[in-house]
Each structure stands twice: as structure tokens, then as C-alpha cells.
Amino acid sequence: MSSRHPPPASLPPPAIRAVGLRKSFWQGQRCIEVLKGLDFMIQEGEIISVIGPSGAGKSTLLHLIGLMDHPSDGTLELFGEPTANLSDATSSFWRNRWIGFLFQFHHLLPELSVWENVMLPLRIRGMDRRLAAERACEMLDTLGLAERLSHRPAELSGGEQQRVAFARALVPEPRLLLADEPTGNLDQRQGEELRRLLWNQARQRQMTVVLVTHQQPLAAAADRQWTLVDGQLQKEALSVGLE
Ligand SMILES: Nc1ncnc2c1ncn2[C@@H]1O[C@H](COP(=O)(O)OP(=O)(O)O)[C@@H](O)[C@H]1O
Numbered sequence: 346m347s348s349r350h351p352p353p354a355s356l357p358p359p360a361i362r363a364v365g366l367r368k369s370f371w372q373g374q375r376c377i378e379v380l381k382g383l384d385f386m387i388q389e390g391e392i393i394s395v396i397g398p399s400g401a402g403k404s405t406l407l408h409l410i411g412l413m414d415h416p417s418d419g420t421l422e423l424f425g426e427p428t429a430n431l432s433d434a435t436s437s438f439w440r441n442r443w444i445g446f447l448f449q450f451h452h453l454l455p456e457l458s459v460w461e462n463v464m465l466p467l468r469i470r471g472m473d474r475r476l477a478a479e480r481a482c483e484m485l486d487t488l489g490l491a492e493r494l495s496h497r498p499a500e501l502s503g504g505e506q507q508r509v510a511f512a513r514a515l516v517p518e519p520r521l522l523l524a525d526e527p528t529g530n531l532d533q534r535q536g537e538e539l540r541r542l543l544w545n546q547a548r549q550r551q552m553t554v555v556l557v558t559h560q561q562p563l564a565a566a567a568d569r570q571w572t573l574v575d576g577q578l579q580k581e582a583l584s585v586g587l588e
């Protein structure tokens with residue numbers, strides 16, 4: 346039987362889907378409910394920003410999405426795959442393959458050179474040293490750090506250190522980047538430079554980004570801006586789109 350109107354090809358699953366996502370912590374006898382049942386969907390390639398007061402649970406949310414902690418309740422799917430009941434080995438595998446992290450502090454290893462820091466995730470994955478080094482140097486070149494390959498992190502400016510951390514996050518070609526106040530330690534010029542690189546790379550790679558920030562201009566540049574307050578997400582569609 347043929348149809349003149351075949352159904353559309355099925356849509357790819359969202360990058361992230363959360364239903365009733367909750368997280369509580371016990372502090373002594375007291376249970377603190379941080380995330381009180383979040384429902385959201387993020388499509389592949391979207392850049393989402395999350396703002397909210399200190400202690401609202403923004404980092405906790407990134408930890409759940411990044412499989413660094415388990416929700417107290419609710420479901421979380423990444424790229425259509427349920428994440429409940431993953432073994433530690435499978436979670437680590439997903440983190441190494443699919444998820445890049447960028448934090449406020451660069452967490453580079455001080456005794457290693459820039460290129461050695463950047464190739465680490467590839468070595469952890471078992472890539473041959475020579476190939477890993479080549480990929481690391483290419484990525485550093487893309488991010489404007491070709492002149493800094495053999496330096497130690499302490500010899501770089503704050504903006505450069507954060508760009509190296511970004512190169513390290515990108516080199517495994519993650520499908521999802523989780524950034525927790527990545528410009529929090531940078532001055533305005535360095536912060537804008539990192540934002541430009543981050544946006545360029547995300548768009549080129551169709552990489553999904555969840556970005557926590559206190560900086561309103563950065564948050565407003567995202568495809569959608571969410572506010573986390575009282576354990577709930579307030580979602581507003583914004584499309585200012587600084588490219
Ligand atoms: N591992 C933990 N154990 C106990 N409480 C925690 C833990 N992680 C976070 N919290 C609490 O959860 C709340 C949210 O923290 P966090 O996610 O770091 O907030 P934000 O990143 O928005 O500043 C805070 O009250 C914090 O003390």
C-alpha cells in the first residue's frame with residue numbers, strides 16, 4: 346500500500362531529556378531538596394544557559410547531566426539512552442566519549458605542558474601517544490594557542506589557561522559540553538574571547554551546550570535562557586544570538 350503522504354522520518358532523540366528530576370542532600374538530620382522535579386528537553390546543537398542565585402543547584406544540575414552524581418528521583422536520558430542503572434564503567438565511558446566539562450577553575454595539571462594536558466583525555470581513551478599529541482596540537486592551534494604548546498599552565502594568562510581547558514574538553518569531540526561558570530575568573534575581554542570560541546566550536550560541531558553563568562550578557566547570548574530558582578527551572582525563550 347502506498348501513501349501520497351508518507352509520515353515524516355522519525356526525529357532524532359533530544360540530546361537531553363529530563364522528567365521529574367529531583368536531587369536532595371542529607372545534611373545531618375536535615376534533608377535539603379535542591380532540585381524539585383525538573384522537566385526539560387534540549388535538542389542536539391542547542392546552547393542553553395542557566396542562571397540563578399548562588400546555592401540554587403546549578404552545579405548540582407550539571408553534575409546530574411554529566412553523570413557525576415545520581416538523581417534522587419526522576420529520569421534522565423542522554424541522546425535517547427536512559428542513564429538510570431548505568432554501571433560506573435559505563436558512566437565513565439560516556440563521560441570520556443560524549444561529555445566535555447569546563448569549570449570556573451581550569452584544573453590543568455601544573456607539571457605537564459599545555460599539549461600534554463590536552464592529550465590526556467585521548468590517552469585515557471587508549472589512543473596512541475603520537476596520534477593523541479597530533480590531535481591535541483591541532484585543537485590548540487584552532488583555539489589560537491599554537492605558540493603556547495610547550496609552556497606550563499603557570500606561564501599562561503588566565504584567558505589562555507581557560508582556552509587550554511576548553512581544548513582539553515573539546516579534543517575527544519564530545520556531543521555535549523557542560524560549562525560551569527567558565528568565564529567566572531576572566532576579565533571582560535578574556536571572557537568575550539572564550540565565548541566567541543565556544544559559540545564557534547559549538548555551532549561548527551553541532552555540539553549541545555549547557556552553560557551555567559552569572560554573567561547576563563553571556564547567558565542572553567544562548568538559544569534559550571533558563572533560571573533556576575527555588576528548585577525549579579523558569580524557562581524563557583530568548584534568541585538574541587550573538588554570533
Ligand atoms: N555533595 C553535597 N552534599 C550536601 N549538600 C550539597 C552537596 N552538593 C551541593 N549541596 C548543596 O546543594 C545546594 C546547591 O548547591 P550547588 O548546586 O553547588 O549550587 P549553585 O551551583 O547554584 O551555587 C547548596 O545548598 C549546597 O550546599
Ligand SMILES: [Mg+2]
Binds near residue numbers: 404525
Ligand atoms: Mg555552582
